[in-house]
Structure formats: structure tokens, C-alpha cells
Amino acid sequence: MKKLFWLFAIALIGVTVLPTIAAFDPVKTDHTASRMAPKSDAEGIQFTEASWKDILKKAKAEKKVIFLDAYASWCGPCKLLQKNVFTKKAVGDYYNSKFINVKMDMEKGEGPALAQVYPLEAYPTLLYIDGNGKILRKVLGLQTPEALIAIGKSVK
Template identity: 30%
Template structure:
């Protein structure tokens, strides 16, 4: 009987601590928006854009969202230095970019949470895997796609590479390898 009371007390205490933690310090989130909103904001306050290209069925996309895009260091850095865009690469949104409108003419609503047709805009960005983070400069010009699930410190390398314009010096694989080797991450995992 004593072990049962101890177990109940332990569970109750854990629940209380968990409740206090969520009510005292609500988790900050990345300020997600559409590409059109980000480009409009660039007119008044230029920042680079990071676009999370995901699909509803993609497990690594969900891990990226949960583990990396909710990391406090990632949230703070992205919100300060980037406009953040979420884009469903197999969704049905209409996207206007550089005076061209992109749709997903083969989208099937019955497959909304399964593999669907790739969006024209995802194809134009050369997205071949999910998740992919696409970076744009302060004028909304395409920089590069970075594919795969990245942990906070792995993403930090790219966030800082593009933010500081160091990528402009990376005209060879050796130069990127040197940057990678010398990079000292500061984000917590």
C-alpha cells in the first residue's frame, strides 16, 4: 500500500511540475508566414528567408518541426535574423513568386495526408526530398536548398552561413569543408 501512495504522489508531483513549467514559461515559436508575406516584409525590413518545405506524411519533417524548430536557440535566431516560411510541397496553395503563379494542378484532396502530387513551386526550387530548407536572400532571390532532417546545431551551421553571406565565398567544396571544420556551434541540442 505504501508503494502505491508513493507512486501516486510521484505522478501527481510530475504533473504539477509539468503544468507549472508550461504555464509559467510558454514555449516560444518561430513566426511562420507565407512566402508572399515574407517578401512583402522584406520591402521595409530586409532579412533573408528560410522556407521549411515539408509534406503532411513525412516523418523527418515532423521531427524537424518538433525537435529543431522548437529549440529555443533556433527559435530566437530565426525570429531575429530571418523571415520563416512554411510550405507544403504537396499542398494545394497558390504561390506567387517573381511575378509567376505556381499551383498544384494534380493535387488530390483525398490524398491530403498521404503522398500527393508535387507542387509546381517545389519543383521550381529543385526540392527532391523532404524536409528541405530553402534559403532566399534579402531581395527574395533563391540561394540554396538544404535537404534532410537537421538537429539544432546542424541547422545553426547553415543559418549562420547564409546570414553572414559566407556562402558567397564557398565556390569550392574545399572552402565549405574548411568552414564546416572550423565552425563552432553555440546552440543547445
């Protein structure tokens, strides 16, 4: 009788728990991958992917200011900024026309070296940098779409 009870208990657990585990797909829940994927048809800010050296050259040649989103992959406010602010049409319209937009994980790739040049106090840090590499404005934390546009206008 005890064997039958345990067999039934194990079967019940298998029927209720295994479908839940099988439904878990880490690719679908990895928001970092979707955050980094450029969307050419998106309405929001279009970020440039290039080396920092090339971005500085481009800013100088086009006489534009660089907008740098300095973030970390684990940062909650950074993810909210990317999802709820950078994707807005009004923000994209303004920033795409006025700035060279760059987002950089400050803990990977060129990020740590750049963090030595532009020390960070918190994430996200939004930097407005001229073609010579000089910081024109530094803003910390999550911003609303309206505030981000106003900050951008104050830099130009």
C-alpha cells in the same frame, strides 16, 4: 449449448474490443493538425503565414532572408524537424531575429506552384531565399538544432 457458446464469445469480444475502438480518437492522433497550428507562446521558431508574394515583399522591405521549410505532410523527417528542432529556444531565438520564417506543405495550397519555382529533390528541404526570390542556400534532410543554427549563421 452451441448458441450459448456463441453468445458468450460475442459478449466477450464486445467487452474487450469495443472499449479499445471507442478510445481511439482520430483527432488526438492527427499530428498534422498540431504541426500546422501556430503557437504564439512557443519558444521555438515563429512561422509567418502569408502569401508567397507578401513574404517576398516583407523580406525585401525588412532586408531579411526567408527561411523556407519545404515539407510534405506524410514526411517523417519533416515531422521530427518540426517537433525536435524548430521548437528549441536557441533555434527560435536565432531564427526569429534573423529570418522571415515560413513553412509550406509543398503538395497543398501555394506549395505545388512554389515547387515549380524551387524544384525539390527530397523532403524536408530547407531553403534560404533573398527578397528577390533567389536561393542563397539549399539544405536537404533532418538537421540537429546546432546544425540548423550553424547553417543559419553561414547564410547571414
